[in-house]
Amino acid sequence: MIPSSFDYTAPSSLDEALKLLHDLGDDAKILAGGHSLIPMMKLRFAEPEHLIDLNNVPGLSYLKIEGGTLKIGAMTREVETEESADIAVHFPIFADVAKLIADPQVRNFGTLGGNLAHGDAANDQPAVMLALDAVVEIAGLDGRRTVGIDDFFYGFYSTAVQEGEILTEISIPIPSGRSGNAYHKVERKVGDYATGGVAVHLEMDEQGICTKAGIGLTNVNPTPLRAVRSEAALVGTSLDDAAIALAAQYASEDCNPSTDLRGDIDYKRHIIRAVTKRMINKSKERAFKN
Amino acid sequence: MKKEITLKINGEEFTKEVEPRTLLVHFIREDIGMTGTHIGCDTSSCGACTILIDGKSAKSCTILAVQAAGKEITTVEGIATTEGVHPIQEGFKENHGLHCGFCTPGMMLRAIELLEKNPDPTEEEIRWGISGNLCRCTGYNNIVKSIIYAGAKLRGDELPSTEPVFVE
Numbered sequence: 001m002i003p004s005s006f007d008y009t010a011p012s013s014l015d016e017a018l019k020l021l022h023d024l025g026d027d028a029k030i031l032a033g034g035h036s037l038i039p040m041m042k043l044r045f046a047e048p049e050h051l052i053d054l055n056n057v058p059g060l061s062y063l064k065i066e067g068g069t070l071k072i073g074a075m076t077r078e079v080e081t082e083e084s085a086d087i088a089v090h091f092p093i094f095a096d097v098a099k100l101i102a103d104p105q106v107r108n109f110g111t112l113g114g115n116l117a118h119g120d121a122a123n124d125q126p127a128v129m130l131a132l133d134a135v136v137e138i139a140g141l142d143g144r145r146t147v148g149i150d151d152f153f154y155g156f157y158s159t160a161v162q163e164g165e166i167l168t169e170i171s172i173p174i175p176s177g178r179s180g181n182a183y184h185k186v187e188r189k190v191g192d193y194a195t196g197g198v199a200v201h202l203e204m205d206e207q208g209i210c211t212k213a214g215i216g217l218t219n220v221n222p223t224p225l226r227a228v229r230s231e232a233a234l235v236g237t238s239l240d241d242a243a244i245a246l247a248a249q250y251a252s253e254d255c256n257p258s259t260d261l262r263g264d265i266d267y268k269r270h271i272i273r274a275v276t277k278r279m280i281n282k283s284k285e286r287a288f289k290n
Numbered sequence: 291m292k293k294e295i296t297l298k299i300n301g302e303e304f305t306k307e308v309e310p311r312t313l314l315v316h317f318i319r320e321d322i323g324m325t326g327t328h329i330g331c332d333t334s335s336c337g338a339c340t341i342l343i344d345g346k347s348a349k350s351c352t353i354l355a356v357q358a359a360g361k362e363i364t365t366v367e368g369i370a371t372t373e374g375v376h377p378i379q380e381g382f383k384e385n386h387g388l389h390c391g392f393c394t395p396g397m398m399l400r401a402i403e404l405l406e407k408n409p410d411p412t413e414e415e416i417r418w419g420i421s422g423n424l425c426r427c428t429g430y431n432n433i434v435k436s437i438i439y440a441g442a443k444l445r446g447d448e449l450p451s452t453e454p455v456f457v458e
Binding site: 001002003004005006007008010031034035038039041042051053055099102103104105106108109190191 | 293309310311313333335346347353354356359400418421422423
């Protein structure tokens with residue numbers, strides 16, 4: 001399968017990329033890792049007239065901790081979060097999720113920024129970013145702006161990144177106290193999209209009372225979904241079995257899965273309930289191991 | 291509009307004009323004429339087209355040839371030396387790591403990066419490591435054995451037995 005014809009430019013600065021994007025408008029698409037876009041172009045689901053390749057733009061690939069925040073450059077490859085020891089201290093969830101994204105070759109090229117900007121609720125990183133309360137930085141010709149993750153996903157393949165803009169950075173607050181996080185998805189085989197996936201991040205005080213909970217769900221709603229009632233059911237509790245069971249129940253009730261080849265609605269709700277419970281327990285376990 | 295690209299494949303430099311839509315795997319097979327890199331599923335699932343780009347394993351059916359400009363590519367044709375076959379090739383040969391051989395080039399290139407990052411992987415790490423490469427013949431056991439063997443050879447450790455394992 002060969003994509004339809006297009007023109008290709010690999011600018012060497014972000015400004016150049018933004019100018020090109022501005023001039024070409026709707027006809028152009030940004031190429032990051034290309035492991036969602038190129039398959040779509042091969043199937044002719046996407047037929048951009050121009051590709052603007054960001055791979056030669058310096059300064060977009062980094063993982064750094066700055067003033068209580070983890071900053072991830074948009075062009076950082078999935079494999080880098082999987083292997084970073086710095087990240088693993090606070091965010092073992094990245095090793096969980098990376099291992100479940102496609103396969104090692106795809107993770108060598110797929111980027112964090114592309115994963116989010118693609119705007120697919122079946123991708124895994126969006127749920128993780130919801131759980132971790134990420135903030136996304138978006139650059140345009142007029143400058144940079146930031147968008148909270150709750151305002152980022154608009155709909156199917158649609159995000160806050162508007163025409164002429166490029167996602168540049170993802171920031172995640174580093175928890176100061178006791179915390180733990182975890183991700184898991186049920187998949188039919190390696191490399192499949194999730195039948196259902198759950199990301200959990202918990203923070204607690206010294207007495208073990210939950211002070212903050214973030215729960216994101218994968219592929220059970222038209223957009224990546226925050227399980228709001230589940231989070232509220234955990235905050236203020238000692239994360240006892242009853243609170244965890246209630247949070248898991250809420251998640252299964254509040255998601256909106258559809259029947260497809262991966263399973264019917266009841267089955268998917270069941271998966272969300274089971275995995276939510278497991279990921280809360282795993283996060284709690286990790287919080288007390290630190 | 292065609293673009294001129296220069297890249298290295300197995301140490302040799304090539305300069306060619308390509309359409310931006312030319313996939314790297316087609317470029318390697320058809321423009322360069324090296325057909326050891328295979329096309330299996332053409333949807334980045336099977337891993338038969340796996341090559342190394344600057345040492346990183348990549349599915350060449352999902353990368354454009356223009357994206358490889360300035361890069362160093364390794365294909366199966368480039369892993370043996372004048373000294374003889376690469377340890378991973380010896381591993382597959384000694385352990386019957388292939389039947390039809392279609393997946394083997396991709397499987398070996400993937401295994402080379404895996405062993406570079408993790409010289410002494412566990413069986414589970416190998417199975418995760420080759421999870422992007424499908425084999426429809428072997429059932430994977432002999433492929434895992436082949437990679438364990440190659441790891442030992444590369445480390446200079448004693449080589450594991452190549453006797454077939456019979457399950458009662």
